[in-house]
Amino acid sequence: MTLSEEELGEELIGARESRAPSRVRIVARRFFGSRQGRVGFAVLVLMFLLAFAGPMLSPWSYTDKDFTAFLQPPSAGHWFGTLQTGADVYAVTLRGMQKSLIVGLLAALVSTALAAVVGAFAGYFPGWPDRVLSWGVDLLLVLPAFLILAIMSPLFGAGKWVLFVIMLALFLWMVTSKIVRGMTISLKRREFIQAARFMGVPPVTIIFRHVIPNLSSLLIVDATLNVSAAILTETSLSYFGFGIQPPDVSFGTLIADGSRTAVYAPWTFWFVAGLLVITVLAVNLIGDSLRDAFDPTSTRPR
Amino acid sequence: MAGFLARRLLNYLVLVVVASSLAYLLAASALDPRSNYADRTPKPPPAVVDAQLTALNLNDRTPLIQRYATWAAGVLHGDFGKSVTGTPVNDDLGRRAGVTARLVLLGLACGSLAGVLLGAYAAVRQYGWFDRLSAGLSFVVLAVPVVVLANTLILFGTWANENVFGRQVFLVSGEYSAGLDTGFWGSVLDRAQHLILPTVSLSLGLIAVFSRYQRNMMLDVLGADYVRTAMAKGLSRRQALIRHALRTALIPVATYFAFTFGTLLIGATFTEKIFGWHGLGEQLINSIFTNDVNTVAAISLLAAIAVLCASLAADLLHAALDPRVRAG
Numbered sequence: 001m002t003l004s005e006e007e008l009g010e011e012l013i014g015a016r017e018s019r020a021p022s023r024v025r026i027v028a029r030r031f032f033g034s035r036q037g038r039v040g041f042a043v044l045v046l047m048f049l050l051a052f053a054g055p056m057l058s059p060w061s062y063t064d065k066d067f068t069a070f071l072q073p074p075s076a077g078h079w080f081g082t083l084q085t086g087a088d089v090y091a092v093t094l095r096g097m098q099k100s101l102i103v104g105l106l107a108a109l110v111s112t113a114l115a116a117v118v119g120a121f122a123g124y125f126p127g128w129p130d131r132v133l134s135w136g137v138d139l140l141l142v143l144p145a146f147l148i149l150a151i152m153s154p155l156f157g158a159g160k161w162v163l164f165v166i167m168l169a170l171f172l173w174m175v176t177s178k179i180v181r182g183m184t185i186s187l188k189r190r191e192f193i194q195a196a197r198f199m200g201v202p203p204v205t206i207i208f209r210h211v212i213p214n215l216s217s218l219l220i221v222d223a224t225l226n227v228s229a230a231i232l233t234e235t236s237l238s239y240f241g242f243g244i245q246p247p248d249v250s251f252g253t254l255i256a257d258g259s260r261t262a263v264y265a266p267w268t269f270w271f272v273a274g275l276l277v278i279t280v281l282a283v284n285l286i287g288d289s290l291r292d293a294f295d296p297t298s299t300r301p302r
Numbered sequence: 303m304a305g306f307l308a309r310r311l312l313n314y315l316v317l318v319v320v321a322s323s324l325a326y327l328l329a330a331s332a333l334d335p336r337s338n339y340a341d342r343t344p345k346p347p348p349a350v351v352d353a354q355l356t357a358l359n360l361n362d363r364t365p366l367i368q369r370y371a372t373w374a375a376g377v378l379h380g381d382f383g384k385s386v387t388g389t390p391v392n393d394d395l396g397r398r399a400g401v402t403a404r405l406v407l408l409g410l411a412c413g414s415l416a417g418v419l420l421g422a423y424a425a426v427r428q429y430g431w432f433d434r435l436s437a438g439l440s441f442v443v444l445a446v447p448v449v450v451l452a453n454t455l456i457l458f459g460t461w462a463n464e465n466v467f468g469r470q471v472f473l474v475s476g477e478y479s480a481g482l483d484t485g486f487w488g489s490v491l492d493r494a495q496h497l498i499l500p501t502v503s504l505s506l507g508l509i510a511v512f513s514r515y516q517r518n519m520m521l522d523v524l525g526a527d528y529v530r531t532a533m534a535k536g537l538s539r540r541q542a543l544i545r546h547a548l549r550t551a552l553i554p555v556a557t558y559f560a561f562t563f564g565t566l567l568i569g570a571t572f573t574e575k576i577f578g579w580h581g582l583g584e585q586l587i588n589s590i591f592t593n594d595v596n597t598v599a600a601i602s603l604l605a606a607i608a609v610l611c612a613s614l615a616a617d618l619l620h621a622a623l624d625p626r627v628r629a630g
Contacts (some may be wrong), residue, residue: 152328
């Protein structure tokens with residue numbers, strides 16, 4: 001090897017180090033490298049497009065009633081058929097989908113944030129804060145969430161869906177916060193946290209600047225999976241009239257209406273149910289692939 | 303061991319007391335039994351309504367803490383109070399608890415057994431066709447909420463009755479046919495026909511969860527030294543896997559069991575309501591709509607106790623499977 005080649009080699013190494021791939025890029029490459037991840041992502045993007053751009057394609061809006069077509073099967077005029085009231089199933093379904101997606105996303109974000117904060121505080125402060133928080137978590141695990149949400153449903157009322165989102169989030173975070181707590185306890189012994197402590201950084205700053213960012217991979221995966229959990233819970237609650245209230249519609253209220261006419265008018269049930277299952281499936285696929293992408297030790301034969 | 307269990311039991315008891323008290327306070331402040339009287343014609347005079355509500359311990363003009371004290375004193379004597387129609391809550395609950403127990407226990411047994419077996423088999427044949435198929439199917443099942451699954455099963459049942467069997471094989475409403483007179487075996491068959499679809503609806507989700515979990519746990523222990531040692535001692539691969547690998551891999555699943563139980567109760571609520579079984583879950587949904595505070599509180603208490611029993615069972619199962627717990 002000549003001197004110039006060596007220099008070239010060093011330069012190359014130097015160049016590679018200065019352009020070291022960021023963590024986001026590594027994770028993104030691993031994520032899109034898996035077929036599962038690609039399919040899930042593509043399907044979810046399609047679902048979002050359908051929910052938010054789809055209504056513009058149809059001449060019917062979700063409030064329109066076609067008084068010449070009651071409970072008609074899918075046709076050129078009504079792509080998914082019509083309901084008993086003459087409402088266009090396509091327009092109503094997409095409207096419900098918008099609501100379900102928004103509720104799911106918001107509830108997942110709120111619950112994961114809550115899990116991160118409560119878990120990190122409980123893990124960082126042993127002693128009474130840990131005992132109180134852990135006990136609260138256990139309490140919420142004993143109380144069936146559905147029951148509490150159902151009891152509180154008279155408070156949600158029409159148009160108060162933001163309150164519903166917060167309540168939904170309140171019952172999704174417990175298990176994650178237990179995991180976060182365990183990981184915080186082990187993180188606290190690591191050198192960089194110790195260094196920050198001895199430099200006199202206040203504990204709350206350490207939690208938000210060092211502990212929670214170090215758990216980001218867990219939290220991102222958890223937030224993704226919470227989206228599907230929130231959509232499923234929302235559907236079940238709204239099915240029985242405990243969630244989204246009329247005049248708002250969501251997957252749950254549509255499935256409840258559709259299931260009554262499903263035997264003789266299958267289009268009122270299967271389009272909504274199918275879209276719901278596809279959406280949740282796509283979210284779960286993304287969550288699963290993200291978990292693999294974040295985990296450097298995971299190898300999956302393709 | 304006894305000390306460990308006693309401590310756990312005490313902790314659970316405190317949790318149940320706090321949880322059910324919270325449920326009562328929530329129900330008493332969120333539900334409005336007074337509105338039940340507003341729609342009656344002729345409208346009863348306010349004094350009569352007040353007297354009626356006070357007699358049922360539902361009057362929202364009585365301070366909440368006083369109503370709670372009355373309710374708690376009653377519960378301590380085993381009396382859950384009266385429903386909005388004035389009938390004692392206890393009579394109704396006993397019958398309904400039996401219905402729910404039959405449905406949940408069967409679903410739980412089917413779901414967890416099948417899930418554990420499928421997961422263990424998938425792990426032994428990792429990346430084989432069975433593993434891939436079960437992974438794909440459990441992904442789909444986990445994306446289907448119980449309300450959609452139950453309705454789909456009803457549609458499938460009615461379709462199969464008409465087009466495959468030509469007679470009523472799957473019965474989709476209620477627990478048994480009323481006024482059936484076909485002797486003992488006839489009614490057993492009738493009950494089984496009613497049971498199939500609700501049980502499937504309850505256990506499919508459990509199978510999906512347990513099989514994924516069991517598979518991962520099993521994969522962790524398959525390569526362990528003690529499994530190899532067991533085979534070196536002369537056990538066949540099958541014996542080594544069942545006696546040593548499966549038993550070890552069951553330990554975390556047993557703990558997980560306690561977490562699933564709450565989910566199962568809720569799943570049972572939906573299943574009961576959709577399949578028309580007159581169990582506790584159905585009653586819970588009905589009583590929220592009729593503002594029946596005492597019934598709601600009683601069912602919450604029963605649900606909390608059920609979750610507690612499941613956690614205790616998980617602890618006991620854990621101790622039975624893991625000798626270290628018994629020693630410690």
